[in-house]
Amino acid sequence: MKIKEIKVFVCCPGRNFVTVKVITEDGTYGLGDGTVNGRELAVVSYLEEHVVPCLIGKDAHQIEDIWQYLYKGAYWQNGAISIAAISAIDMALWDIKGKLAKMPVYLLLGGKSRKGVTVYVHANGETIDEVIGNLGAYIKQGYKAVRLQCALPNSKGTYGTMEGKKNYYELQGNRPLPPENEWSTTKYLNFIPELFKKAREKFGYEIELCHDVHSRITPIEAARLGKLLEPYQLLFLEDAVTTENQEGYKILREQTHIPLATGEKFNTLWDAKEMIQNQWIDYVRTAATHGGGLTALRRLADFASLYHVRTAPHGAPDLSPICLMAHMHFNLWAPNFGIQEFVGFGTPEINEVFQYQVEMKEGLLYMDDQPGLGIDFDEEAAKKHPYKRSYLPVNRLEDGTLWNW
Numbered sequence: 001m002k003i004k005e006i007k008v009f010v011c012c013p014g015r016n017f018v019t020v021k022v023i024t025e026d027g028t029y030g031l032g033d034g035t036v037n038g039r040e041l042a043v044v045s046y047l048e049e050h051v052v053p054c055l056i057g058k059d060a061h062q063i064e065d066i067w068q069y070l071y072k073g074a075y076w077q078n079g080a081i082s083i084a085a086i087s088a089i090d091m092a093l094w095d096i097k098g099k100l101a102k103m104p105v106y107l108l109l110g111g112k113s114r115k116g117v118t119v120y121v122h123a124n125g126e127t128i129d130e131v132i133g134n135l136g137a138y139i140k141q142g143y144k145a146v147r148l149q150c151a152l153p154n155s156k157g158t159y160g161t162m163e164g165k166k167n168y169y170e171l172q173g174n175r176p177l178p179p180e181n182e183w184s185t186t187k188y189l190n191f192i193p194e195l196f197k198k199a200r201e202k203f204g205y206e207i208e209l210c211h212d213v214h215s216r217i218t219p220i221e222a223a224r225l226g227k228l229l230e231p232y233q234l235l236f237l238e239d240a241v242t243t244e245n246q247e248g249y250k251i252l253r254e255q256t257h258i259p260l261a262t263g264e265k266f267n268t269l270w271d272a273k274e275m276i277q278n279q280w281i282d283y284v285r286t287a288a289t290h291g292g293g294l295t296a297l298r299r300l301a302d303f304a305s306l307y308h309v310r311t312a313p314h315g316a317p318d319l320s321p322i323c324l325m326a327h328m329h330f331n332l333w334a335p336n337f338g339i340q341e342f343v344g345f346g347t348p349e350i351n352e353v354f355q356y357q358v359e360m361k362e363g364l365l366y367m368d369d370q371p372g373l374g375i376d377f378d379e380e381a382a383k384k385h386p387y388k389r390s391y392l393p394v395n396r397l398e399d400g401t402l403w404n405w
């Protein structure tokens, strides 16, 4: 089944998304997400200039060969932009394969390992009381796992909080230049354990809790945080330390028994190889959009399963609903699936552009069985929301030193 045309879209229904549509000679089409937050047009250009011309006329069924062709064949294997482009094509090809086979993609992966997909949602806030209030509301709705993030008192912007805005999706759109946040590790380490103490005092130990450090501290500081948080029995502590140096997780692992998660920025299995095979982490959080699509995630999950590492795919607002749907299939299949990050059902603008059906019951997400990934993209609706240049914030220490955001 020959590939006839590939269209690349970038739209901003509240935030920017890069969408790929691969169309075959019989008119069947598949969709993929290639969004790299703050660098969207680099992926568009990589696809349009360097990928699309090579794929016209190729057999859409040969997913593995196309993956290798775009990865090994480029010579420049790695990198966030090129992998996002490969990921988008890969998702679209699985979507096509499912549609042609008249089967949901999870059946092609090997079938269901579970009835639904357990998710964790985000309770954010400007104060501990606000976070606890939001946590209570999620528990009432039936969620079984919640990530807690709280603004540091007297700080200029804290990751994961809403800066007083209501809509978490909008927050990451429309920033024509990078805003600047401020960071103090001392303030953070002194403050954050109180959040979890209060959460456990109020809601007990049945609700699963997690927290994202966003790679701002060193291994030994993270070890201290891990110890401080141990009494509150987190499901996991995410991105305690940057991952360029995988050995950082060894130090952390030796000091604390808090479960560790990382991987949202991994582009290949090799980025995670040492941490997984040494069992320094418990959850690998790589997303289909940033880790090479379903073809690569499948391989990552199988490798991780040898070492008791579970999958917990990244599901931030900058991953489009196409990625969410790809994850639904992956999560239903992966025997070592752990949990899916979930930021909710999308705004009316997002849902006007992307049509998909997921439903939450008692903390698990379900979808209807549809051929392929089960999502559609409305090109006309997307045109109403043109791309807006937008950046993630940058972070500085109180003395002005540039820090990880």
Ligand code: GCO
Residues within 6 Å of the ligand: 037, 212, 214, 264, 314, 315, 316, 317, 318, 341, 392
């Ligand atoms: C998460 C992530 C996100 C990232 C975002 C960057 O755990 O959900 O850390 O919030 O910051 O995806 O684009």
Ligand code: MG
Residues within 6 Å of the ligand: 212, 214, 238, 239, 264
């Ligand atoms: Mg994260």
